[in-house]
Amino acid sequence: MIDLSMRRVIPVILVLGSAIGFADIDNLRFLGHNEVNWAHLMDAEVVGDRAYICVGFTPGLEVYDISDPANPQRLYRMGPKAWRAVASGDTLLFLFCRLDGVVLYDISTSGSPVQLGQFNPSGSLEALEGGDxxxxxxxxxxxxxGIYAIDISNPSNPKKIDEIGLDTSAAWNIEAKDSFLYVANGRFGFTVVGIDGGLHIASKLPLSGCANDLVLDGDVAVVSLGPAGLATVDISDPYNPVLLDTIATGGNVWGSGITGHLVVTGSWYLMELFDITDPAQIQKIGWDNTKTFALGADIRDDSLIAVADWRGMSCYQVGPDTGPDIDLEPQLLDFSPVSGSVDTQVIVRNTGSTFLNVSSVSTPTGITANPASFSVPPGDSQVVTITASGSGTVAGNITYYSNDPDESARQQEVYKNNTSFPHYGSLAPDFNLEGTDGQWHRLSDYRGKVVYLEFGGAW
Known part of the structure; x- marks a missing residue:
């Protein structure tokens, strides 16, 4: 429950315990980034030397040349706002656009993708999320x-030929193998649908979290579970899927990609790499804090990775950084109202393979850092105390200058006494909203009561 009863509340402090000094080598080497578009980059699909990136605004498909992954270049942009991209070999691309259906593209040429057709359901609440x-x-x-079967034998005029209902607000993505469909079925977990003799449910396997994506490795399905991490499922018998293992992740697992036994996931602040050689014991072997929010990621056979990073796309390679690699935790500091002075701690990690030398830490007026220069061995970390003092307002950045070759001036957002948004301990801002009962409600009318607010989206 969220208490917005106009009373002052006490901030909650999370104690990290022994994990405060954790670093280790991240085993993912940053290569290049392109931030030409800041508009909600959602998913990535790699085909040869091209990365197809989905964008939550129109135009929804962006095509990047990644032949030089240190300098990815956007080539084309087109189509409605998009959610997920799925390639069939190197000839067809399906762009899933939720309420705008699915768009079919020919990607067999070296030029711009050619739109072949679009299946756009007539219903206002028919959202196509993914498929195979x-x-x-x-x-x-x-x-x-549920699931729609769409005939694309005439790609200029795709038609729905069958469908099956599953569970309410559930089906997120599908992987097909032989005569079965394996479905990431939201809060209902993992569902197997047979196609021989018409669509029919073969089996169900409840899982924790929200099953939103999956990839296949032979007889193993790897399921992204949002905040509940990653799961492996034995599908050798489609009528009796068996949960093999789950592993906690560093963030909310979203889009995933696979090559061999390596699975890469976008986990919000993190991109993570897992080895499922033994699917009964998932091993996390790599991670990196990306520039913004890692949503969808895909990996090529040579272990080149493309990630849709919310307001840009990035390329990585599996393997340790050849030099130092700076990483900060947390990435944003908000001191809220300050009376006197307040301390907090930042973990500066070196996830690279040589010494990280931080030459100086630049702070806004009213913010200090101690120590302001230091060295961190490979795989180790340094705790820095950040102190906020005085009544002045801060809305700026702390900058860590170091010998990291690609982030020599790493920035960390910091706020103090800032009035642009509510803070812990402050009065909740008053508002007047229409409720589902058709009546208008003002927050201040509920002073002294507990108010529960649920925020959602229509996208």
Whole structure:
């Protein structure tokens, strides 16, 4: 419950315990970044030397040349706002656009993708989230409407030929194998649907979290579970899937990609790499804090990774950094109202393979850092005390200058006595909103009571 009863509240402090000094080598080497577009980059699909990136605004498909991954270049942008991209070999690309259906592209040429057709359901609440192809039938996860079978034998005029309902607001993505569809089925977990003799449910396996994506490695399905991490499922018998292992992740696991036994995931602040050689014992072997929010990621056979990083796309390579690599935790500091002085701690990690030398730490007026220069061995960390003092307002950045070759001036947002947004301990701002009962409600009318607010989105 959220207490917005106009009373002052006591801030909650999370204690990290023994993990405060954790660093280790991250085993993912940053290569290059392109931030030409800041507009909600959601998913990544790699085909050859191209990365197809989905964007939550129109135009929704961006195509990047990653032949030089240190300098990825955007080539084309087109189509409606998009959620997920799925390639079929190196000839077809399906762009899943939720309420705008699915768009089919020919990607077989060296030029711009050519739109072949679009299946756009007539219903206002029919959202196509992802899918996979068997023959000339595209099976699409239609969220609250279950699964649609779409005939694309005439790609200029795709038509729905079958459907099956699953659970309310559930189907997020599909992987197909033989005559079965393996479905990431939201809060209902993992569902197997048979296609022989018409669509029918073969089995269900409840899982924790929200199953939103999956990839296949032979007879193993690797399922992204949002805040509940990553799971491996034995699908050798589609009528009896068996949970093999789950592993906690550093963030909210979203889009994933696979090559061999390596699985890469976008986990919000983190991109993470897992080895499922033994699917009964998932091993986390790599991670990196990306520039913004890692949502979708894909990995090529040579272990080159493309990640949709919310307001840009980045390229990585599996393997340790050849030099130092600075990492900060947390990435944002908010001191709220300050009376006197307040201390907090920042962990500066070196996830690279040589010494990290921080030559200076630059801070706004009213903020100090101690120590302001230091060295960190490979795989180790340094705790820095950040002190906020005085009544002045701060809305700026702390800058850590170091010998990191690609982040020589790493910035960390910092706020103090800032009035741009509410703080812990401050009065909740008053508002007047229409409720589901059709009546208008003002927050201050509920002074002294507990108010529960639920925020959602129509996207």
């Amino acid at each position: 192809l068997i023959g000339t039938t595209l099976y699409s996860a239609a969220h609250q409407n």
